[in-house]
Amino acid sequence: MIIVGGGPAAISAGIYAVRKGLKTLLIAQDWGGQLNWTNLIENYPGFESITGPELVKKLVAHLKKYQGEDLEIRERSEIKKIEAEKEQLVKVEADKVYQAKALILATGRNYKKLGIPGEKEFSSKGVSYCVTCDGPIFKDKKVAVIGGGNAGLEAALDLLDYASKIYLLEFLPQLTADEYLQKMVRKNSKINILTNVAVQEIKGEQFVNGLVYQERDSQKEKEITLEGVFVGIGTRANSSPVKNVVELNQEGEVKIDEKNRTSVRNIFAAGDVTDVSHKQIVVAAGEGVKAALNVYQYLCRK
Amino acid sequence: MPEIKVYSTPACPYCYTVKAFLDEQGFAYEDIDVAENARAREEMVNKSGQMGVPVVEIDGQIVIGFDKERISQILGIRD
Numbered sequence: 001m002i003i004v005g006g007g008p009a010a011i012s013a014g015i016y017a018v019r020k021g022l023k024t025l026l027i028a029q030d031w032g033g034q035l036n037w038t039n040l041i042e043n044y045p046g047f048e049s050i051t052g053p054e055l056v057k058k059l060v061a062h063l064k065k066y067q068g069e070d071l072e073i074r075e076r077s078e079i080k081k082i083e084a085e086k087e088q089l090v091k092v093e094a095d096k097v098y099q100a101k102a103l104i105l106a107t108g109r110n111y112k113k114l115g116i117p118g119e120k121e122f123s124s125k126g127v128s129y130c131v132t133c134d135g136p137i138f139k140d141k142k143v144a145v146i147g148g149g150n151a152g153l154e155a156a157l158d159l160l161d162y163a164s165k166i167y168l169l170e171f172l173p174q175l176t177a178d179e180y181l182q183k184m185v186r187k188n189s190k191i192n193i194l195t196n197v198a199v200q201e202i203k204g205e206q207f208v209n210g211l212v213y214q215e216r217d218s219q220k221e222k223e224i225t226l227e228g229v230f231v232g233i234g235t236r237a238n239s240s241p242v243k244n245v246v247e248l249n250q251e252g253e254v255k256i257d258e259k260n261r262t263s264v265r266n267i268f269a270a271g272d273v274t275d276v277s278h279k280q281i282v283v284a285a286g287e288g289v290k291a292a293l294n295v296y297q298y299l300c301r302k
Numbered sequence: 303m304p305e306i307k308v309y310s311t312p313a314c315p316y317c318y319t320v321k322a323f324l325d326e327q328g329f330a331y332e333d334i335d336v337a338e339n340a341r342a343r344e345e346m347v348n349k350s351g352q353m354g355v356p357v358v359e360i361d362g363q364i365v366i367g368f369d370k371e372r373i374s375q376i377l378g379i380r381d
Contacts, residue, residue, distance in 0.1 A: 036316060037315060052315050053315045125351075133313075133314040134311075136311040137336060137355065
């Protein structure tokens with residue numbers, strides 16, 4: 001069988017699959033996924049406090065202990081396409097084309113993009129998705145945070161340590177973040193809240209130097225001079241390789257049942273790419289285990 | 303030994319990863335905290351043409367991000 005992904009769900013699935021004696025290929029584009037943007041983890045049982053990358057290192061080392069005849073690992077391999085083939089085979093196109101009797105999709109989530117002009121061109125040139133990583137670079141600079149939900153407000157609050165001025169922009173007429181976050185943001189004079197605005201373009205030359213937005217009431221276009229734009233509009237499931245293969249919900253998450261089955265009988269899914277109710281590291285790890293054991297049952301019964 | 307500089311910030315996960323990798327491979331490097339040092343920050347941006355960390359400089363060659371393959375290639379590290 002094939003496991004696609006490199007985070008806690010995929011790694012746990014891999015460990016269980018190989019221990020069950022399943023001949024397994026794990027294809028990982030990147031190890032750790034969202035853990036790489038996480039500074040401190042203090043809710044993973046057994047580890048009182050550990051950084052994201054440290055946990056990734058331990059997870060990968062654990063998995064690689066089983067690398068061998070039953071477990072093959074393909075790293076840094078981009079998934080181009082996944083297809084459900086006839087005769088109950090699944091086909092995965094990555095660096096090569098692979099086929100298996102069953103597949104676990106555990107590709108996690110990634111930052112949502114704005115999809116406006118300038119965003120891609122100025123990525124790492126003033127546009128960032130990770131305050132933890134890039135915040136300090138914007139010390140004493142003017143920045144904007146896009147997004148009035150929890151992700152956006154947390155980003156704005158984290159930036160208080162660095163930026164000289166923070167514009168917080170939200171498309172809707174009001175912020176949608178939790179009340180306590182809103183209170184903290186409102187009482188800080190360094191944060192300027194702009195609601196009911198549509199961001200339209202990120203401008204710059206070599207680096208970002210401005211942000212254009214439209215006031216939705218007056219339809220007036222305005223521009224802010226600044227040096228950084230942090231996008232904090234949340235994450236989306238990395239489900240594009242299976243978008244026309246299995247059923248997704250409205251948010252683009254892969255729909256699964258209690259046995260991690262998708263709408264295609266030999267494709268299973270686990271972790272944050274699915275519609276599982278809580279996106280937590282320990283939940284993802286548990287879901288990976290469930291998926292592997294369910295694949296084992298499925299293959300035994302076939 | 304090659305001269306290696308790592309431009310990083312304290313809470314950046316990939317900075318941690320790149321330093322752990324160099325430690326593991328037994329390479330010494332100068333760790334430059336661009337959160338504290340404004341001049342180093344400017345230097346990093348000028349040299350790399352971008353604002354993301356980490357940036358690794360190996361004998362004048364610039365590597366952006368934790369690009370394990372590129373770093374391994376320059377330092378002659380084999381898997």
